[in-house]
Amino acid sequence: MKPESHDRKPVTNQRDAAAGNSAAAAPKAVVSRGPVETGWLPDWVYTGEKFEPGLAFFADALGRITRFSREPADLAMARRLAGQAALPGLVNAHSHAFHRALRGRAELRGRADCDALSSWLKALDRVAARLSDEDIFDTARMAFMEMLLAGITCVGEFHYVHHRPDGAPQPDPNFLGLEVIRAARDIGIRIALLKVAWVRSDFRAAAGSAPARFFTGPADRFVRDAEALRTFVARNYPADDAWMGVAPHSLAAVPLDQLKAIGTYAHSQRLRLHVHVSTRAGENAACAAEYGRTPVALLAEHGLIDKRFSAVDAIQITDDEVKLLGAARATVCACPITGHNLGLGTAPAEKLIAAGAGVALGTDSHVQIDLLKDARLLEYGLRTMRQQRAVIGADVATTLFHAATVTGARSLGATGGALEVGRPADFFTVNLYDPAIAGADAGSLLANVVFALERRAIRDVWIGARQRLANGRHSLHGPIIGRFVESQARLWAGS
Numbered sequence: 256m257k258p259e260s261h262d263r264k265p266v267t268n269q270r271d272a273a274a275g276n277s278a279a280a281a282p283k284a285v286v287s288r289g290p291v292e293t294g295w296l297p298d299w300v301y302t303g304e305k306f307e308p309g310l311a312f313f314a315d316a317l318g319r320i321t322r323f324s325r326e327p328a329d330l331a332m333a334r335r336l337a338g339q340a341a342l343p344g345l346v347n348a349h350s351h352a353f354h355r356a357l358r359g360r361a362e363l364r365g366r367a368d369c370d371a372l373s374s375w376l377k378a379l380d381r382v383a384a385r386l387s388d389e390d391i392f393d394t395a396r397m398a399f400m401e402m403l404l405a406g407i408t409c410v411g412e413f414h415y416v417h418h419r420p421d422g423a424p425q426p427d428p429n430f431l432g433l434e435v436i437r438a439a440r441d442i443g444i445r446i447a448l449l450k451v452a453w454v455r456s457d458f459r460a461a462a463g464s465a466p467a468r469f470f471t472g473p474a475d476r477f478v479r480d481a482e483a484l485r486t487f488v489a490r491n492y493p494a495d496d497a498w499m500g501v502a503p504h505s506l507a508a509v510p511l512d513q514l515k516a517i518g519t520y521a522h523s524q525r526l527r528l529h530v531h532v533s534t535r536a537g538e539n540a541a542c543a544a545e546y547g548r549t550p551v552a553l554l555a556e557h558g559l560i561d562k563r564f565s566a567v568d569a570i571q572i573t574d575d576e577v578k579l580l581g582a583a584r585a586t587v588c589a590c591p592i593t594g595h596n597l598g599l600g601t602a603p604a605e606k607l608i609a610a611g612a613g614v615a616l617g618t619d620s621h622v623q624i625d626l627l628k629d630a631r632l633l634e635y636g637l638r639t640m641r642q643q644r645a646v647i648g649a650d651v652a653t654t655l656f657h658a659a660t661v662t663g664a665r666s667l668g669a670t671g672g673a674l675e676v677g678r679p680a681d682f683f684t685v686n687l688y689d690p691a692i693a694g695a696d697a698g699s700l701l702a703n704v705v706f707a708l709e710r711r712a713i714r715d716v717w718i719g720a721r722q723r724l725a726n727g728r729h730s731l732h733g734p735i736i737g738r739f740v741e742s743q744a745r746l747w748a749g750s
């Protein structure tokens with residue numbers, strides 16, 4: 256496989272392998288065994304196809320899995336995780352961390368003559384106009400800590416707040432993006448910072464009409480800023496702890512010619528390219544009115560869809576567009592809790608998978624952070640739509656868990672997504688005696704986890720062989736919640 260990465264460090268070879276089309280194509284281990292070895296022995300470990308008992312796994316000092324073993328001496332040496340099963344860390348391919356500040360603030364019906372999203376957009380406007388730099392950091396830490404509590408070890412942060420609350424530019428245009436990365440590193444979660452471009456307010460609107468806080472200027476300026484961010488992140492963070500992708504918000508927000516310029520930059524640096532597409536039918540109609548094509552057809556026509564492309568939402572796509580995404584081996588990122596909450600519908604995930612596209616999952620609006628619930632709601636949305644069961648595949652739980660891990664990693668260019676030699680030791684454990692999954696055997700445990708697990712049952716989270724959650728608690732649990740509560744009180748005072 257030809258290497259593809261956004262930096263030149265050897266570790267990215269593994270990320271490139273994660274971008275391949277086969278989950279089984281595990282990267283060769285490129286790291287030597289470090290001086291310190293850590294090992295774990297849960298009751299069961301999920302190795303990609305099944306849960307296996309009596310199997311220890313080990314990581315080196317760099318946090319990479321080096322071996323699995325059933326040797327008695329190794330079993331005795333490994334840290335025993337009694338009553339627990341270990342699963343690969345979940346990958347959240349689409350997050351807007353600051354949306355965590357809106358939770359529970361927009362659950363009212365808008366005026367009948369308004370758009371269905373009006374109450375939510377009104378709350379978003381309020382938040383965008385008030386969140387200070389510090390609030391953005393505190394809210395991001397809150398969202399990322401919740402992700403850890405949900406078993407998520409890597410996040411794709413679709414970051415679009417660039418300016419100060421009054422719309423004035425920050426002295427460093429990448430300041431808030433770097434604050435979000437700092438928040439992620441505080442928590443210990445891996446982060447793909449997807450730097451968002453936003454130029455105009457809607458289709459056919461003038462360039463520069465974007466909301467002032469989100470405006471990124473024309474494509475050449477965006478690319479300059481993005482390149483500065485990319486090189487800064489590459490120099491200052493380990494390559495698989497934090498890295499950058501680019502994300503023109505949507506065709507409504509970025510006109511086609513500018514989106515193409517950003518796509519050319521992404522291609523030159525082998526960066527991931529994420530775009531919201533076909534979230535609502537009205538968007539398709541407006542896109543067709545301006546360009547004569549719906550979004551996916553238009554992007555494909557201009558060569559922007561390939562294996563490093565992720566279409567976020569893709570709810571209102573045609574069967575022909577499904578084929579285009581499949582032929583390009585692109586990924587669709589579905590955000591089912593958000594879609595259900597906002598009344599948006601469900602992406603045709605089973606058709607996409609059958610066509611060869613990947614389907615990943617994201618928590619998007621953070622009305623609830625529970626990626627396994629996103630997984631089950633994707634299937635339930637399809638069941639309701641098609642009026643049948645087991646729509647997404649013959650083995651529903653395996654397909655959905657694959658979406659929440661392997662395909663998410665592929666979407667972000669992350670190194671994790673599976674417990675395999677050469678990949679990072681990113682995993683979470685579940686309490687096998689939790690009421691939600693008690694009684695499951697090896698054959699039914701994955702379906703229990705996908706369809707019934709509650710966050711409460713997640714005990715420990717390890718990222719790069721470092722423990723980040725112990726007994727369901729992060730070391731910064733109290734301060735993070737305390738600061739977030741204060742931020743919320745300021746934000747919603749007088750509402």
Ligand SMILES: [Zn+2]
Binds near residue numbers: 351
């Ligand atoms: Zn989104």
